[in-house]
Amino acid sequence: MMRTAVITRVLRMAPDMVTLYFEDEECSKASPGQYAMIWIPGGEEIPMSLSTINPGGESSLTVRDVGEATKTLCDMKEGDKVGIRGPFGIGYTITGDSPLLVAGGTGVASLAPLAEAFVERGVKPTFILGAKTESDLAFRDRLENLLGDSVVLATDDGSCGFEGFSSQCAEKLMDERSFDAVYTCGPELMMVAVFDEAESRGIPVQASLERYIKCAHGLCGSCAIGPYRVCMDGPVFDSEKLREVREDFGSRKMDPTGKIVGVDH
C-alpha cells in the first residue's frame, strides 16, 4: 500500500545533494541497507536508500540530483509530501569485529545507518567517506561524531583527505590494517574494485547494488542481475552472490526495456 510521508526538514548536504527527513513508522523499523520507493505525485517513483533509521523517530533520504525525479526531490521544502512504499529488500548483515565501510558519493546514505548499528553493538568500524570534492562529503559531522578518527576522508581531487577514489583509499587501508568484513556502497565500478581487492585478501564483502527498480516486489524482473533481483534478493549482495554475478557486476545491466547494456560508472 502507498503511504504518505510529510517532509519535516531538509538538509542540504552538497550543491546537488539534500537529505529529506520525515516520520514513517515502517521506515523507522527498517534495517540498514533497505530502501523505499518514493513517489512524487504527478511525477515518477524511484528507489532511495534510507539514510537515517531511528526506531520510533525520524527517517531520511539522501538524494543526489541526477534527473527529473531526483531534482524534484532536491527542491522539496518542509511540509511537502511524497508517497512511500517499503522498506524493501535485504539490507546489510552485521558481522565482523573490525569492519571497513567504503562509501562513494550517495553510497554514504545506506552506510551511515550501518555505522550506527555497528556502534550500537560496540563495534567501531573504519569508514571511508569518499566524494568528488570536499563540498560533496555528506554526513561528515554525523560520522565524525560517531566514529571520531575512524572516519577516513577521500576526495577524487584531493581537496580533503586521501586523494583518489574510495576504492583506492580502501586498498591502501587494507594494506595497512587488517579488516574482517568490508561493506561498500557507491558507484558500481568503485564497488567492483573494492570487491576484487577484498577477494584477493579473502575478506568477505557486502555491496549494495543498483539496478532499474520498477515493482520492488520481486515480480517484474526489471532489476535482475544474474539470477537475482536487486529489489528483493538485494540490494545488498554478499561475496558469494557477488562471485555468482561477477560477469554482470560492474559490466552489464538491463535497461528499462530489458536490453542488456554496459555499466559505465
Next chain:
Amino acid sequence: MMRTAVITRVLRMAPDMVTLYFEDEECSKASPGQYAMIWIPGGEEIPMSLSTINPGGESSLTVRDVGEATKTLCDMKEGDKVGIRGPFGIGYTITGDSPLLVAGGTGVASLAPLAEAFVERGVKPTFILGAKTESDLAFRDRLENLLGDSVVLATDDGSCGFEGFSSQCAEKLMDERSFDAVYTCGPELMMVAVFDEAESRGIPVQASLERYIKCAHGLCGSCAIGPYRVCMDGPVFDSEKLREVREDFGSRKMDPTGKIVGVDH
C-alpha cells in the same frame, strides 16, 4: 472458508436422533451456544449447534431427523465427511451461582456444553432434560455423570420423570427453589413459556433462538428477528433483547422468501 470434517464416531441418541463426532480445531475452541454450518456435499447446508466442545479434542453435532439434510446426517457413518464453516454466533454468557438450564428436544445439544462449562467454574446447574418420551432423552448419562441429581428429567408422556413440557417442569422448579439465571434451548413456544415465567420472577434469561440461516455472516438478513440477526447477534438472546423482540418471539418468523409466517412450535 469451507473446511472438511471427518466423522470419527456416531452415537444414536434416540430413534430419530444421532450425535456425530469429528475433530476440528476451530470448533474445539468454540463457546457453548455457538453453531456451525454443516454442508452435505451434493445436498444442503444447515445450522447445527455444537453439542460437544472439547478444547483440543472432539466436537460433535446432535441431529434430529426432520427433513432431507438432517436425514442424510442421521444416516452418516464413521469416515463420512461433511463440509463445515464456523463456529458462528454469540453463545451463552456464563453468569449466575444457581442457574437453571431448560432443554427441550434437541435443545440439549447447546445446553450440555454449557453445563460442562458451569461445572468447570465450580457451579453445578440444575438441568431440566425434557423430551417427548423416555427414549428421546439425549445425553442423559453424560449429564447425570456430570450433575448427579441436579438433572431433572421431564417427558411429555410421563414415561420418565416429570410429566409435561420442560417449561412446565421449569415453572414448578422456579416455584420450589430460587435461581439467579435461566438458560433455555428447545422448541420456541417452550422457550417463550420459560421466558415469561422467568420474567415474572425477575430472573434473567438466555434463550437460543432459531431462524432460517443462509449466509451465517450477518449479511443476507434471512435470519432476522426484530432488528437482530440470529446468525450473528444470536443465536443466544438475553432478556433485554428477548423483550425487544417479544412481538416476534414465539409468534412470527420469515420464511425463506422473506414473508412473515407464524411460529408453530
Next chain:
Amino acid sequence: MSQLSLSVDIAGLRLRNPTMNAAGVLGISAPLLKRVYEGGAGAVVTKSLGPEPRSGHLNPTMVIVEGGVLNAMGLPNPGAEYFVSAIKALRAEGIPVIASFFGASIDDFRDVAELLSEAGADALEVNVSCPNVQEELGMLGADCLNTEKVTAAVKEVSKPPVFVKLSPNVTDIAEIAKAAELGGADAITAVNTLKGMAIDADFRRPILTNVTGGLSGPALKSVALRCVWDVAKAVEVPVIGCGGITNWRDAVEFMLAGASAVEVGTAIRERGFGVYEEITTGIEGYLEANGFGSVKGIVGLAQEAI
C-alpha cells in the same frame, strides 16, 4: 471550524450523509434496515424485489474466499407487493428508502417500478446486474440496448429518481452506463459483484449450490473503483460507488474517482452496523483536514488530477 456539510443530493434525493447499505445486504427485513439507518446510514436500500416471491437458491449460498465473500443468494424476496408495507413503515419513521428491484422482462421491470414508485420509495434502484440468477433475470445489464430499454420503461412509470445498478462483469462498463443514461437514468450505481466461484478440493465439487456466485468485499474494491472511474468519465449523472468499501478512506477514494455517495455491504460482517457512522465521521475528518466544505467538493477530484 467551517460550515462543513455531510449531506448529499443525488438526482434530487437529499440525504443526511453519503452512506447506504448495499442492496440485498440486510434489506429483506425492515427492522434490520431501520438498524442500518440508526447505525448511521444516510438512506437504506431494500433487497432487490421481484414481481413474485422467490426463495432463492438452496444453501450453501455464501462462502468466504480470498479477500472477500462469494454469495449466490439467488434473489430471495417476498415479492415487491408484499414489501410495500415495509417500505411505508420505514418511510413513516423518516427513513429514506431506496427500493431495489428486478424483473424477468421489460414489462416486469415496468410493473414493479410502478408499484414501488406508488409505495412512496424515495428512489428506485434497478438491478440489471445480478450474476446469480438466470440470464433473463440477472444480467440484462450486460447489454447496452437492453439496459437502455429497461431504464426507459422504468422511467416512464417512476416518480422518484431512478438509479441503475451495473455489473462489473462486462467488457465495457462505460458503454452500458451511457446506455442507461440515454434511457433516462438519474444516477448509476457501480457496481454489483464480480462473478466467481469456489471449489472444494476434498469434495471435488463447487461449494455454492448455484455453482457460481458474486464476489464482494475487499477483493472487489480495486475493480469497483475502476468501474466508478470509467462510469463517472462517461456520464453526466451522479454515480453511487459500491464494492469492497470497508472504511472512510475507501469511501473517499470512491468519491475522488467520481462517486457522489457510497453503498457498503460486506463490510458489515466485520465492522458491524457502526460502519456507516465510522465512514461518515472519517469523511468529515478528511474534508475538514483538507479544507473542503462539503462532500461534493471532492467528487471526481482525482479525474481532474490527470
Next chain:
Amino acid sequence: MSQLSLSVDIAGLRLRNPTMNAAGVLGISAPLLKRVYEGGAGAVVTKSLGPEPRSGHLNPTMVIVEGGVLNAMGLPNPGAEYFVSAIKALRAEGIPVIASFFGASIDDFRDVAELLSEAGADALEVNVSCPNVQEELGMLGADCLNTEKVTAAVKEVSKPPVFVKLSPNVTDIAEIAKAAELGGADAITAVNTLKGMAIDADFRRPILTNVTGGLSGPALKSVALRCVWDVAKAVEVPVIGCGGITNWRDAVEFMLAGASAVEVGTAIRERGFGVYEEITTGIEGYLEANGFGSVKGIVGLAQEAI
C-alpha cells in the same frame, strides 16, 4: 505407493509437472527464468514480447491493494528478436520455454509468432488480454472475431502448440474461448489480470502512472477459477489455469475446474521461487491421498460432479 506421475501433456507439450510462472512475472530475464525452473516449475513463460522494444509505463507501475497486487508495467520488453538468444540459451539447458507475445496488428502477431516459432520456443502464448496498454495492443481478445483472426494468423506460421491467453474483463469469456478454438488454438490460458485501479486519498490522484492496472493475486482467484470453469466447459482443448494461485490447494481447485496445468505469478512475492516445488509436492500428496495416478485424473472432476 502407486506409479504416481506428475507430468502433463498440454497439446503435445510434455512437462515434468503442471506448474509454470505466469507470463511477465520475471520472464524478462533468462537467468531469472532459469531460477524459476530450478525452483521447480515444469516450464517457464517469457515476458510478453512485441515486435519492437518497449520501456513500458513510468513508475509507479505496481501497488499493493486489498487482497492482491495492481500492476501496469505496460509490456516493457526488449523486442522478440532480441530475446531469441535468451530463449535459445534456456532451451540449451533443457528448459521448456513458452514464449508469450503480443502485437499491435494481426500482421505483428503473425510476424512475432513466426520469429519465436523459429527460435525454437516449445509453445507460444498469445497475449490478447493485457489491460494495461492501448486497446489495439492489449485487448484484442475482448472480441470474438479478433481473437479468432489473431489465433488463425498465429497458427499459420507456428510449429509448436499455440496457447491463447484470455482476459477476465469480458462479458462472456466462454464465447471468446470458443473463438480462439475456432481459430485453431491448441490450448487456452485463463486468465490475465482484472482491470482495477488505486487512488491515493492524500494526493487525490490515481497511483499508477497509467491510471488503471491489472489485479493479480488472491483477490483474483475466485474470478479466475470461474473463468477456467466456463472455458473448460466451452472448449475441447486443454486449459491452463492462472490467477491468484498461491498454494497446492488452489492449484488442485483449478484442475478440478478443468485446468490441465497452472501458471503462478504474484505468489512468488510472498512464497519465493520455491512456490513451484511446494505446489507440485502438494499436488502429489493430494493425488496420492485420494488414489489418483496422475494429474490428468483430476482435471475437470468438479465439472462432472454437478
